[in-house]
Amino acid sequence: MSNADEQTGPAVTGSMAHRVPDLGALELLLAVARLGSLGGAARELGITQPAASSRIRSMERQLGVALVDRSPRGSRLTDAGALVTDWARRIVEAAEAFDVGAQALRDRRDSRLRVAASMTIAEYLLPGWLLALRAQRPDTAVSLHAGNSTVVAERLLSDEADLGFVEGLSVPAGLDSAIIAHDRLIVVTAPGHAWARRRRALAAEELASTPLILRETGSGTRQVLDAALGGLARPLIELSSTTAVKAAVVSGAGPAVLSELAVGEELAMRRLVSVPVEGVALARDLRAVWPTGHRPTGPARDLLSLTRG
Numbered sequence: 001m002s003n004a005d006e007q008t009g010p011a012v013t014g015s016m017a018h019r020v021p022d023l024g025a026l027e028l029l030l031a032v033a034r035l036g037s038l039g040g041a042a043r044e045l046g047i048t049q050p051a052a053s054s055r056i057r058s059m060e061r062q063l064g065v066a067l068v069d070r071s072p073r074g075s076r077l078t079d080a081g082a083l084v085t086d087w088a089r090r091i092v093e094a095a096e097a098f099d100v101g102a103q104a105l106r107d108r109r110d111s112r113l114r115v116a117a118s119m120t121i122a123e124y125l126l127p128g129w130l131l132a133l134r135a136q137r138p139d140t141a142v143s144l145h146a147g148n149s150t151v152v153a154e155r156l157l158s159d160e161a162d163l164g165f166v167e168g169l170s171v172p173a174g175l176d177s178a179i180i181a182h183d184r185l186i187v188v189t190a191p192g193h194a195w196a197r198r199r200r201a202l203a204a205e206e207l208a209s210t211p212l213i214l215r216e217t218g219s220g221t222r223q224v225l226d227a228a229l230g231g232l233a234r235p236l237i238e239l240s241s242t243t244a245v246k247a248a249v250v251s252g253a254g255p256a257v258l259s260e261l262a263v264g265e266e267l268a269m270r271r272l273v274s275v276p277v278e279g280v281a282l283a284r285d286l287r288a289v290w291p292t293g294h295r296p297t298g299p300a301r302d303l304l305s306l307t308r309g
Helices: 023-035 038-045 049-063 079-110 119-124 126-136 149-157 204-209 220-229 242-250 264-268 298-308
Strands: 068-071 074-077 112-117 141-146 163-166 175-189 213-215 237-239 256-259 273-275 283-291
Touching: 023 038, 023 049, 023 074, 023 079, 038 049, 038 074, 049 068, 074 079, 112 119, 112 126, 112 149, 112 298, 119 126, 119 141, 119 163, 119 242, 126 141, 126 298, 149 163, 149 175, 149 283, 163 175, 163 298, 175 220, 175 298, 204 220, 213 220, 213 242, 213 256, 220 256, 237 242, 242 256, 283 298
Parallel strands: 112 141, 112 163, 213 237
Antiparallel strands: 068 074, 163 283, 175 256, 175 273, 175 283
């Protein structure tokens, strides 16, 4: 008995996903129509003939009509099968157009990466990571905006950045995060400053009561220092970049508390002196951040992986 003579079941009701065959089944039907052979269609699609037969039978049950008449001479479409094939061709063509469009979106996403980072990370860690990313993705254009942790959060939440890096104590509201590194803050002065000649460690209370050269409000470094000391004296000077703070300290303007990452060269050349402090831990986590629920993809995901390496 031919497949066309078999009694098929009623069409499945419910959502369209249950009523319309999947793309794989429709592609198989089109291949059968083109080749006139179920076995040939199976070989073209890289599946076994039993799997192809099972898929056709499943589609016939789903639609409630016989689609393919199988015989020793080959496979031919039933009248219903020919009609369904015409519809299937339109669906597959639409799916191909959808796939092309989705790929274009991925290509556009992957062609650029917008990074926002707090100053220490932007100046002392990101250059190496971005060089490594360029080796992986030479066609991706990267833009970097450096600012304090508050600015980084604002750029991410306003969709002006794809990935951010912050140094503060906590994760800004509306962002998810991952710890990528650890950092230590140290007290530094010019060699001629009185603290550079101290024989004993500086007490946390004295540090808190001394006017310091500080980064601006919103800086992760300042947040960590303020929280660790329970408050700070009125700033000696407020500056908007780590480089400016270092220059002011080197000139003898006063002491500052800076990331250990930022002052290695100056300490080695004795342009700055590290002053030990007792009674307070000045450690902090460095974090990658992104909008809540939107985990990094494409180049942003690759950069995040490089930071962990």
